[in-house]
Amino acid sequence: xxxxxxxxxxxxxxxxxxxxxxxxxxxxxxxxxxxxxxxxxxxxxxxxxxxxxxxxxxxxxxxxxxxxxxxxxxxxxxxxxxxxxxxxxxxxxxxxxxxxxxxxxxxxxxxxx
Amino acid sequence: xxxxxxxxxxxxxxxxxxxxxxxxxxxxxxxxxxxxxxxxxxxxxxxxxxxxxxxxxxxxxxxxxxxxxxxxxxxxxxxxxxxxxxxxxxxxxxxxxxxxxxxxxxxxxxxxx
Numbered sequence: 374x375x376x377x378x379x380x381x382x383x384x385x386x387x388x389x390x391x392x393x394x395x396x397x398x399x400x401x402x403x404x405x406x407x408x409x410x411x412x413x414x415x416x417x418x419x420x421x422x423x424x425x426x427x428x429x430x431x432x433x434x435x436x437x438x439x440x441x442x443x444x445x446x447x448x449x450x451x452x453x454x455x456x457x458x459x460x461x462x463x464x465x466x467x468x469x470x471x472x473x474x475x476x477x478x479x480x481x482x483x484x485x486x
Numbered sequence: 487x488x489x490x491x492x493x494x495x496x497x498x499x500x501x502x503x504x505x506x507x508x509x510x511x512x513x514x515x516x517x518x519x520x521x522x523x524x525x526x527x528x529x530x531x532x533x534x535x536x537x538x539x540x541x542x543x544x545x546x547x548x549x550x551x552x553x554x555x556x557x558x559x560x561x562x563x564x565x566x567x568x569x570x571x572x573x574x575x576x577x578x579x580x581x582x583x584x585x586x587x588x589x590x591x592x593x594x595x596x597x598x599x
Contacts (some may be wrong), residue, residue: 404585414529415575416593424586431586463529470585472515474532 376400378454379464379478387486392451394466394481398444404467405447406475407431407439409460416463422447423470490578491508492590499566500598506562507593509576513557516580519562519589524573533561533574566597 376399386392396405407419408431418431420439428439436458438450451458461482465475493508499505511519514599518537522530534543545566557580563570573592578580 397537406587408589413591414576416589418586418588421585429585432588444510472523472535472537474520474535475530475587476532477529 377478385484396447401478402466406465407449408463490590496594509559511578516554521579522575
């Protein structure tokens, strides 16, 4: 299995609080991604990174920010969490974008009350 | 936003049946087509990445084909087993951005013993 660790695995917090999710990889892959999974929507890309300090927006980036200060860590921050951000969040990594698959972490279940 | 469509949405088959699903995607600026298998309470697991028109890939009883000119891919499962029960996702990064994978909503396969 690809070495991807997401933390925390579960979190319950209140509306308006800041939340940071961490994705840590030991594979030295260049590309990292954050997705959210919601019923009826499948996996939707929030943000992605194509290198250290190189990030870009995905399909559903409003309300989220990311940072990648080193190859192995990709952080997803909800500056002021809202109930609509209750979801399961998956991190993924890939070596290339052309012909290599993405490898997924185990997910973080986030509930915002 | 790229449209990746999968059909059927769900499928029930008997053990031993062979089955197939469809993924359609925009054929312009095609880079790659991915298939993933996603079991409940786990993370998506890569099955295939295909890049060339006419590609065929096989892993055990599962195979996939790709038609980039018309924008579709088929996933076949021969002699379905209960352990094949999962959601099968396809994803494409065609349409101008090879960094971003857009996922379909998946086909939920249930194999009854």
